[in-house]
Amino acid sequence: MILILGGTTEASALARLLAARPEIPALLSLAGRTRQPATPPIAHRIGGFGGIEGLTRFLAEHGVAAVVDATHPFADQISVHALAACRENGTPLLALRRPPWQAVAGDRWTEVADAAEAARALGSTPRRVFLTVGRLELDAFLDAPQHDYLVRTVDPPDRLPPRARLILARGPFAEDDERRLLVEARIEVVATKNSGGSATYGKIAAARALGLPVVLMRRPEAPEVPAVETAEAAMAWIEGVVGARRR
Ligand SMILES: NC(=O)c1ccc[n+]([C@@H]2O[C@H](COP(=O)([O-])OP(=O)(O)OC[C@H]3O[C@@H](n4cnc5c(N)ncnc54)[C@H](OP(=O)(O)O)[C@@H]3O)[C@@H](O)[C@H]2O)c1
Incomplete structure (x- = not known):
């Protein structure tokens, strides 16, 4: 069985590719952060594994042939756990990671290490x-209560800074709509x-078009594992693993 660690657009795309290949048994794992996740097109499970030990045990007990870590680039803990557990079991591991945005002419970015610095x-x-920044990173902004915030999250956050208005929405978000939002809210x-x-x-494109500055949290360091950027490339890797096991 192939285990996909998900919670991203790329993981969902890979799940769709795997749904068309029922001869390759696969399981999509979600952390359970999103309250109403879309129903995946392949078998799935929800919730943590119980640290490195739990994931190591899960891989062994379920005879996992390979793991694709398609978690979000800011989900750094699960990626470290995946590497450790796969090493322990000798399980092949691939990271499916979208590349970071690169600044282009007109971008006014201040890059920072984390939410506190932002x-x-x-x-x-x-x-x-x-x-x-995601609902789990909002607490850092309680320390900057002087600003008026327009906060957008997928699920309702536990706390908001005092001068905040909340929008609940799930992407994708088109540039034109984003631009309208930024203008209307006088961001x-x-x-x-x-x-x-x-x-x-x-x-990001809307901010550039409007000449607005962007405070951008850099990604945490990713563990050194073989990585691809698209679901199609991950699928090709899975086919290679499955083929090698059959030979
Ligand atoms: N961080 C973000 O900005 C962000 C944005 C969009 C989507 N996501 C998605 O949301 C989920 C949680 O993100 P996070 O930043 O809280 O992760 P994290 O800090 O790396 O992980 C915290 C714990 O959550 C559990 N976990 C995380 N991803 C899991 C998965 N796919 N399946 C089962 N358990 C998982 C693990 O629990 P145990 O130790 O108990 O195994 C892990 O130790 C991930 O699936 C990620 O892809 C995150």
Whole structure:
């Protein structure tokens, strides 16, 4: 069985490719953070494994032939766990990771290491901020309560900074809609993560078009594992693993 660690657009795309290949048994694993995830087209499970030990045991007990780590580039813990568990069991591991966005002419980015640094980078003068860092990173902005935030998340956050308005929405987001949103809300700065991919790039392109600065959280260091950027490339790798086991 092939285990896909998911929670991303790329993992969903790979699941769709695998759904068309029923002779390759595969299981998609989701962390369970999204309250109403779309129903995957292949077998799936939801919830943590219980650390490195739990995942190591899971791989052995389920006879996992290979793992594709298609988790989000900011989900750094599960990727470290996947590497350790696969090493322990001698299980082949591939990372399916979309490349980060690269600045182009007209972008006004301040790159920062994490949410705390992003909150500081907004400065002491109150500004109108479009904040899309994910609901689990919002607490850092409680320390910068002087700003007016327009916060967008998929699921409702537990806490918000005091001067915040919340939009609940799931991408993809088109550049034109993002531009309209930024104008209507009189946004002065965008604070977000360098997620990469096209689904959430609209706000980056819209900020550039409007000449707005962007405070951009850099990705955490990814473990050194073979990596591809597309679901098709991951599928080709899976076919290679399956073929090698049959020979
Ligand atoms: N971080 C983001 O910005 C972001 C954005 C979009 C989507 N996501 C998705 O949301 C999920 C959680 O992200 P995170 O940043 O909280 O992860 P994380 O910090 O790397 O992982 C925290 C714990 O969540 C569990 N976990 C994470 N991904 C899992 C998966 N695919 N299947 C089963 N368990 C999983 C593991 O629990 P155990 O130790 O108990 O195994 C892991 O130790 C991931 O699937 C990721 O792809 C994250």
